[in-house]
Amino acid sequence: MELQNIDKYVHLIKSTLIDRGVTEFWAGLINLVMVLFLILVVTYIIDRILRRIIIKAFDVFSVKTKTTFDDFLVQSKFSRYFAHIIPLLLLKIIVPTVLQDFPFLLKTFHNIINIYGVILFVKIIRSFLRSTQRYLRTKERFKDKPLESYVQVVMIFLWGLAIFFIVYQLTGRDILSFATLGAASAVILLIFKDTILGFVASIQVSVNDIVRIGDWITYEKFGADGTVTDINLATVRVQNWDNTFTTIPTYSLISDSFQNWRGMEESGGRRIKRAVLIKQNSIKFLTTEKIEEFKKIQLIKNYLDTKYQEITNYNEKKGIDKSVLINGRNLTNFGVFRKYVDAYLEQNSSVSKELFTMVRQLAPTPKGIPLEIYCFSSDKKWVNYEAVMSDIFDHVIAAVPYFDLEVFEEPTGKDFSLFAKKGVKG
Structure with a gap:
């Protein structure tokens, strides 16, 4: 009965025009255009009203709930897409009645409305998935x-199915x-x-x-x-x-x-691995006088006391002739300096004590002997790490002259100029 009433109203303009002497073809065409225009206008108005109502309802609901998921639904326009469903269903119910006398247009309408329905469905799913993604991103375990x-994988699959359906529909x-x-x-x-x-x-x-x-x-x-x-x-x-x-x-x-x-x-720290190049001709054996002088450096005093006594006992036991310094066991300024750097790192609060620390001598190079420092900074932030490493090497380089050692450095123009002047004077 309801469909009959709809059909009656749909053809009301046509019946009126025929009664006024308009031919059936033109009466049907004018009726079709006017009714379709009226349906589209009404549908558009309903769509706008429903969209405002649903969007507003979503906004109010999202504010009142404790979960943030509905907030992300609002941001991804889920409510906007969802609001199009009812107008789409109205068109699908009413328009076929208007187009029942035009089979070609009816088929075209079915194709358009079904294709739009598929696209709308994909957009709703996409909006829901994006909201889910953003919501999970707020959780620590999914960050x-x-x-x-x-x-994207799910969306590719959905769009693939949608394309198959659209091709089949057309x-x-x-x-x-x-x-x-x-x-x-x-x-x-x-x-x-x-x-x-x-x-x-x-x-x-x-x-x-x-x-x-x-x-x-x-x-x-x-x-x-x-x-x-x-x-x-x-x-x-x-x-x-x-x-x-x-x-x-x-x-x-x-x-x-x-x-x-x-x-x-x-980990517990960030690695520092860098070397200082020491001139080879500045390395020498230490005399008793030099050892006593180096004992004034607090970080190595205990080491020098113990090591010097051990070496002295060994040389005396073996009857070593120490009138020539090279004989027997000896301390070198480079070896003592290496122990000093090791002690310095040990008492440095910025160096991790839980991770491996080592000061070692690498193979000699044309530019000198590398003394490599291998340790870990307790602070792993880049800026702080660079500051810790710089402080360590500032100290190490400044300490080198105290052990009668020299840091290797490529000669500059000034060095050549001084050498030339000395050569002229000589």
């Missing part, structure tokens, strides 16, 4: 997970009927090569815990040196220390080598 990659045939399954697979692989590689890579990155959001990575191939801010299917976004951004293909994280500093940040 460093590549959630965007998973959302042609009436399954999309696979246009070509063999092998050819279709080849085309898909070609078009979505990077996406497939990115998808596989993002899974491996997540499962193997290779990179997390917030990790500091160094990737020389792409000029990246900074913090990972985003991981998705196609790219990894890195904010460099100079506040520039570098994008890296996700699949390159499993195909190439890069440096992840997470282990350092999670």
